[in-house]
Amino acid sequence: MKFLKQATTQTTTKRATGMPWKVAIIDDEEQVHAVTQLVLKNTHIDDLPLQFLNAYSAAEGLRLFQDHPDIALAFIDVIMESDDAGLQLIHKIRNELGNHTTRIVLRTGQPGTSPEETVIRTYDINDYKSKTELTDTKLKTCVYSSIRSYRDIITIETSKRGMQKVIAASDSVLRSQTLYQFGNAILNHTIQLLGIKTAEMYLISQHVDLFGDAEMILLAATGDEVKLDTHWSADIMPADVKKIIQQTLTQKQSYRDGSIFIGYYHTNSSTESVLYTRFHEEHSALQDEILTLFAANITLIFQNLHSREHIQETQKELLLVLGDAIEQRSKETGSHVRRVALMCELIALKLGQSSEYAEMLKYASPLHDIGKIGIPETILHKPGKLDDAEWEVMKTHAQIGYELLKNSTRTIAKMGARIALTHHEHWDGNGYPAGLKGDDIPLEGRIVAIIDVIDALGSERAYKKPWQENDIIQYIRERSGKQFDPAIADAALELFDHFREIRHNFPDHMQH
Template sequence: MSDDIFLLDDAAPEPSALLEQWKLLIVDDEPEVHHITNMTLSQFVFDNKSIQFIHANSAQQAKEQLKQHPDIALILLDVVMETDDAGLCLVRYIREQLHNQSVRIVLRTGQPGQAPEDEVVDNYDINDYKDKTELTSQKLRTLIRASLRSYRDICALEKHKKGLEKVVKASRGIFEKNALFNFVEGVLEHLAAVLNLEDSCIYQVEQYAYRIHETQLQLLAYQGDKQPAKPTPQQLSDFPAHQQQLFSEAINNKQHVFADNALVIYCENSAYNLLFYITRTAPFSQADHHFTKLLSENIVVALENIRLNELILTNQKEVLYRLGEIVETRSKESGMHVRRVALFTALLAEQLGLPELIIEQLKLAAPLHDVGKVAIPDAILHKPGKLEPDEWEIMQTHAAIGEKMLEGSNIEVLQLAAEIAGSHHEKWDGSGYPKGLKGEQIPLSGRLTAIADVFDALASKRCYKDAWPEPQIIDYLKQQRAQQFDPQLVDLLLDNFADFMAIREKYQD
């Protein structure tokens, strides 16, 4: 090797300015090669990073170093070490077993005859081939610079690829959310994955007639170590000055704002205006800008889906309640009965730990539990006294009639309503109707609505009876535990009896 290998021409910046280092693995069985390479590159800097030297005297030692340092950027690799082809075998190990395609591999050989260049380049996935005698100081630094630039660009492409994969995954995740609060929590989670967040908040912007003078922000969801100062709606002036500036710029210009380590993402549709306020210790990169823009476009589309979904649910809820009230009017029962049964059913489902979506569907479906009564003759339906056996037999048909009326629909809520209509008169001990189902054979929706319906009937005045006092209701529920009703549901109702009576008092006839 030429003596000018010791001539160093790279300006060395202050050590404090170098935040990171490139990892360079030197694999050679000649100690002098390690020493000279160290000397030559000791002050080398590329892209504001110096070099961290890692040494191995054999291919086997190199394998150990690769396990400890999977982020090695460049390998200067000798061919002939413990065996004549040790270096070449190591190349195959790196590419085929470690599946490391990013690290740059440069073969440096002092015996070219042992590994002819054309043959090696054709058959081994290396990035350069050098004879040790031709590597002067300048040529070595040029080689290192070119190799590190290649490694940097490959890593950038890989980072962009993973970032785009995260954006696609995040978009799929947020489109699965159909309620605003679940949606914003999901967006926070996915933003954290895409941008490697440490701290973030989401605010809903409530814009008034004089928006330019007054803006109120309500905290919807939060992730991070710092607890929000106020969970209640806040005026813009309540925030620190730097946040006020970022929020105002985003709201006024209706666009995202990047500022050093902080980011405000602005999203709006006809129903919602959202600010995603994000901070992290590392500055946001151009790639972060790009991924944020891609994801925010899908956030806006998802927001519109939520608005449309909520509109459909609102209309659906109104129609179902109206149908339930029509049935009540037909049977001349209490005007609030279906609403109370719906709320009792939902409260039991909540205490049982059912998912929020199922609870909401039960609340919508339960009002139709007695829809089959529209087919029962007035003389039986409105009879003030006890029904005769043949009359009771006709009355019992309302469960099967109701199920038949609602079954076959493509709407999930109506499918659930059919299930409830057909099973809410089944009993835990198997003595109910119309099918005589027993225990857990009875759909959970039917078991929930059954106890809710009977509880409200006991606590309400009917044409044939007065409302029962609370102690009598409690005694009846205890007696019917594991007979008429699911024992677990009886226990839940009794443990939370005051909550059920509070609903009863709030929605009186």
């Protein structure tokens, strides 16, 4: 494998693309065009040739600039259609077209007509020459200095735009809600700043845990030929790419080979990363080095974020396990809380809530019946209808659940406390434990109230058979405005097909 070569100093867009420098000659004398091109035809600046663009009037010159905004240098005659045609053209180039990068050299055969000091003070030009004083040597000197000035201005402008992109990009990066969004946002903005066109780009991290198990994680992916889907994992990579990445992890070396650049980074004893890039076009060692810096830094950031996100995901998973455990104790299905969680998330989004709220509800909703751990098993497992005394005991599970969670400062637990306390309240005020009515019931409590009922009615229990879908729909319609918030009831009915799909994916497994 080849180690990365030292970066060169060829940083301008012209050098990267090999495009010639455009020189416009705007003059109504054909001889001026011919002589200028004859003198400059073999001139190369930074190893790039000149491309001549010709116009014989100010009107043609304006169209030339409209068609070629990247003209490096323009020689403009003062007197063409009128005595000040060239001056008016310069005014339009600078003010109407907003072109302030092209270097403009004003040439005249009649210097007295337009005094040099007045013209330079009034018009945004870079030099003023009499046609008679532009000898071969002076003409070449003028071209070299003007194009080098243009080159430097373009470099500064490119850097300025790059900084503007960095500032604009920071907002989307900081708004990223997951590691994958963060990695992709950083990656996309990096290649935009570098002006890179990639066919494929993958950033992979491999982490070895305390038990020696290795996990390959896809941090970011982009490129014209990258096939992204909803299943974000290393599986989206083609087999040949994955093989190269695995070889790189084994050999622990970076290399570049033609259109492919692969960077290897060993950030600590348990984490390694590989950046695989296949370019559409020729790229520079400088671009490779910047990508190397990007990959190394994002890997370090990932390690810190991954530890935090891993803890958060573990906590969320434990909430589902806790909900399952409560159901197991109630001799009910082990899938109810998972279905309720997914259905609550759907309906929250349907109601126009933020994705953050919907996700929070998804993980807080499994706590709705946590208070049942304080209910005697004789009541929980009674196959028949509860008597009045038993029913009063059963109703206390709402308050018990709230008491268990109310002192937590964590958002999910705080929402879980509100849900546990209010998911049996009714829209008309006839629920329990507090008899809250209408909007006095927290939104999350109103959502879980209807979702819990929809899923329970469709599930088999030891004391009942599952209801038919038409019967559930009819029940929701009848109880809308009484037991349930009418707006949420309407949303639930519209999402019924999605609820059916969730039930299909997470079926009941009755315990007998």
